[in-house]
Amino acid sequence: MNVKYEKAKEILENYHQEQVLKFYEELTESEKENLLDQILKIDFEQILELYHQAQQQPELQNDKIEPIPYVDKQKLTEEEKEKYEKIGREKIKSGKLAVATMAGGQGTRLGHKGPKGSFYLFPNKSIFEIICDTLKQAQKEYGITLNWYIMTSKENHEETTLFFEKNQYFGYPKEKITFFTQGELPMVSHEGKIILSSKGTIKEAADGNGGIFESMRRAGIIEELQKNGVEWLFIGSVDNVLLKMVDPLLIGLTETQKHLAASKTVAKRNPKEKVGVFCKINGKPNVIEYSELPQEMAELRDQNGELYYGESHVMCNMFHIQMLQQISKTKLPYHIADKKAEYINTEGNLITPTEPNCYKFESFIFDAFKSIEEMTILRVKREEEFAPVKNAEGPDSPETARKLYQDFYHIK
Numbered sequence: 001m002n003v004k005y006e007k008a009k010e011i012l013e014n015y016h017q018e019q020v021l022k023f024y025e026e027l028t029e030s031e032k033e034n035l036l037d038q039i040l041k042i043d044f045e046q047i048l049e050l051y052h053q054a055q056q057q058p059e060l061q062n063d064k065i066e067p068i069p070y071v072d073k074q075k076l077t078e079e080e081k082e083k084y085e086k087i088g089r090e091k092i093k094s095g096k097l098a099v100a101t102m103a104g105g106q107g108t109r110l111g112h113k114g115p116k117g118s119f120y121l122f123p124n125k126s127i128f129e130i131i132c133d134t135l136k137q138a139q140k141e142y143g144i145t146l147n148w149y150i151m152t153s154k155e156n157h158e159e160t161t162l163f164f165e166k167n168q169y170f171g172y173p174k175e176k177i178t179f180f181t182q183g184e185l186p187m188v189s190h191e192g193k194i195i196l197s198s199k200g201t202i203k204e205a206a207d208g209n210g211g212i213f214e215s216m217r218r219a220g221i222i223e224e225l226q227k228n229g230v231e232w233l234f235i236g237s238v239d240n241v242l243l244k245m246v247d248p249l250l251i252g253l254t255e256t257q258k259h260l261a262a263s264k265t266v267a268k269r270n271p272k273e274k275v276g277v278f279c280k281i282n283g284k285p286n287v288i289e290y291s292e293l294p295q296e297m298a299e300l301r302d303q304n305g306e307l308y309y310g311e312s313h314v315m316c317n318m319f320h321i322q323m324l325q326q327i328s329k330t331k332l333p334y335h336i337a338d339k340k341a342e343y344i345n346t347e348g349n350l351i352t353p354t355e356p357n358c359y360k361f362e363s364f365i366f367d368a369f370k371s372i373e374e375m376t377i378l379r380v381k382r383e384e385e386f387a388p389v390k391n392a393e394g395p396d397s398p399e400t401a402r403k404l405y406q407d408f409y410h411i412k
């Protein structure tokens, strides 16, 4: 008797997921082994719960929502800036900062084949190299080579590491770069059935950028940071080509405000812009997604004509090591996305759907803010720090990011 098989079969029967083993007899011995291992690693109770959550309408809550206080970089005096920057520079020079890039996303909107960071924004420069340039600049400015942690997904890990290898790590010391892989969760059909990507593989997808805390802990990175005496970790996205990861002003301001977390924001362009905005919910920092912000709140302006809820979350976050330790031990909630995903049907054929056909479960980095009492919010200028590459064309596309990058660096 194959003990593993019997155990997997029993679990699947308990959760009415027997379809997962439908093609088992057609598999090779190693494929069988892989499928059984995959089944035994899944938390079926959690998947069942998430599926039920997807069936329910979000409850209307009586939360108290308020705008969040922020500091506008443009309104700081030269003395204030100098004061904060001095504190930050000291921290950077003495090795108290490390940086992380979240590069586990699928980049479906961009549609580039391969990890988003391997997209060439210019004929001779990929997004990964652009991000790395800022670290090389910091080497010159502060005389320190910062540790760079890069989160990949199981799907893009190999391609990402190969891309770095092929490009000689863009001239950055290889030993200063650490790759770690985020977690995955199975995708579930609208009927609650776990789907297959091949006859011997359960379709899984990265568990969202909020997975960074737990995956860092699992990879021993949080412990390593602490051992190295690192106090601050800047976490940025892979797709902002003006991302300023090494920012003494942000560190100095956060230290002065005695907060353990910080985020840089840009002013929301108009009430309809599709960005999540900072606010306070029941007194704690939070981000409301554009789809969840009622129109009247989105349009509310203060006496200066500024949007009340206008601080866009642009994935420029910084956490103190103490906060990282705390968050990495808590479970962030999962959000549910209705996605189009290829799957193997009951006849064993690969189906490419034209409409969303299954649920994907993701946690978001900003949900971590809920467990923080107060955090620093620094509004920076969009044209200086935010040039996202999200869509293949139109707004937030390579074309718009290229222009912003060229304007900022005065490239003709």
Ligand code: UTP
Pocket (backbone or CB within 6 Å): 102, 103, 104, 105, 106, 107, 108, 109, 110, 116, 151, 182, 206, 207, 208, 209, 236, 237, 238, 239, 315, 362, 390
């Ligand atoms: P997005 O939410 O824009 O998602 O990610 P995406 O996967 O890059 O693009 P689409 O939605 O499929 O078109 C914002 C940042 O979070 C990272 C991304 O790599 C990007 O830096 N991310 C997202 C992860 O690291 N892991 C995830 O599971 C999701």
